[in-house]
Amino acid sequence: MNKEAQSIVVTLLGGTLVGITASGRYTSYVKPGFGPLILIGGIVLIVIGVLSLVQIVLGARRESEGTTRPATTAEGGAEVEVDAHGHSHRHSRAPWLILVPSLILVLVAPSALGADAVARNAGSQAIAGMEAAPAAATKYDGYAPNDGSGSAEDSSGRRTMSFDPLPTGPDPVITIKDFVLRTLYDADDSVSTTPVTVVGFIAPAGSGYHGGYTIARLAISCCAADANPIRIHVDGDPPFAVNTWVAAVVTGVSGTGGADNDYVPQARVTNVQQVAQPSDPYEH
Template sequence: MSVETQSIVVTLLGGLLISITVSGRFTSYVRPGFKWLLLTSGAILVIVGIISLVLAVRAEMKAGRRKAEAPAAVGAGGTEDGAGPAPDHDRPDEHDAHDDEGPDAHGHDHSAAKAPWLILAPVLVLLLVAPPALGADAVARNAGSQGLAGYDVATVSGPTVSDGSAAGGGGTESKDGTGAPIGGYAYNDGSGSVTDSSGSRRTMHFPALDGTDPQMGIKEFVLRSLYDADNSVDGVPVTVVGFLAPAGEGYSGGYTIARMVISCCAADANPMQLHVDGDAPYPSNTWVQAVVTVVPNTAVMDNNYVPTVTVSSVQTIDQPDDPYEH
């Protein structure tokens, strides 16, 4: 690949980064917090590409002038005794020129290779046909247990499990050796109950809900329905935003309202799901805003702790600027 080709590709890649960032499409692939890193990276690539291209063109022009001047110098000059022209030490050897610019022994001209330009294919794809955010297909591929462990939560009285690594309510001493409970939650053993198999109450706590039909993310709604010791969403209509997908594992009918959750980028995305009985009101991947109420004791191990909800209202919406939760 020539220096000019490399410079053009680098410049276009930088322009692509700037384009998808300014347009907001970058949120389909990474967290919004990466915006300024992407803009900076794109600007650096554009600057480096342009400078490299200018230097390469100038070097090419200089080499061309030297080649044009060489024959004139040879024709007008010669040795003092008239024996012939003086040797031109600056003129490139014909063999070298053949190796650098001409075809090889098989007749292939490597200086004019077209393959490097194929690198532009993904650039053009992203510019012209940007892949959408992850949707219903990703839910089916990546679905797993929604029973989460390892959350730091408020200190509570009574036996706890500090890291959620085992079922039951075995007591855990605090790090200072006082024997006081250190917080944590009792692992959901699959019963869907507010207590585990040993009778220990779930101990994750959340802020109180305000207003009518309060809005929250699907991830928070799932965690509240599974682990909230205060039962804050039991019998309380809540507004959620997500896209429709087929029913998940453990369900023979109905449909799913889902949202993908990412930590860094789409590569580490995992779905958070709510199950709804009945027929889906819209096709899969349709974004909706729905008012839902959790059905108690429906999130169990056999369905990956996906709670069933009833839907009191649902309407279609445009995909949010940030399609993922975090």
């Protein structure tokens, strides 16, 4: 790939990054906090690409005008050196690959991860060391719960933690992650007694459940590559097609999440409505 094409490819990638940041689409791929970084990165790439083109065009013009001032030749000569310095840039085809993410982003515009990713990455939702089975209690020493809220064991052998009070108001909105943790571990069973609103998308029922459907969301800590599904099971026929985003008013059914169903707790739905995909499709 020659330097003109390199400059154009770099500019294209920069433009794509600026584009997805400006349109807000970037939250389908990375967490919102990355926005400024991607914007700056994109702008720097555009600047590098455009200035390189200017440099190349000016260099070509000087050459054709035959103004071979000593300074110009030194500059031009050095550039050729760096260009050809051993990595055999001229023969390298790797830079062409830079077009692939740009083209996919522009032409295909991949959507945020959905039900397919949930099915592929489904795993146990128990917090490390908080599996409910009392028989394993002796092995807990090294596994502290990641939330650090402390843990205890109630009379039935269910391991519990203390949670902050729910937000006030009717059907307060909480994250699906919060809902799952409260249903599994809340000593006060807050979400089993108070209806709350969760926002997620419809997915097929997970393993351990027959029939029904899942309200799911993916949690990411950096980008979509580290996505981790969070699921709530609901009995009955799914009210919408798979991957439809919904806001559902739910109450948790205490004691339903266990080792045989990946600690996916069950919820009763009193109201479910289709909503637009949130501006940040992931939880964190």
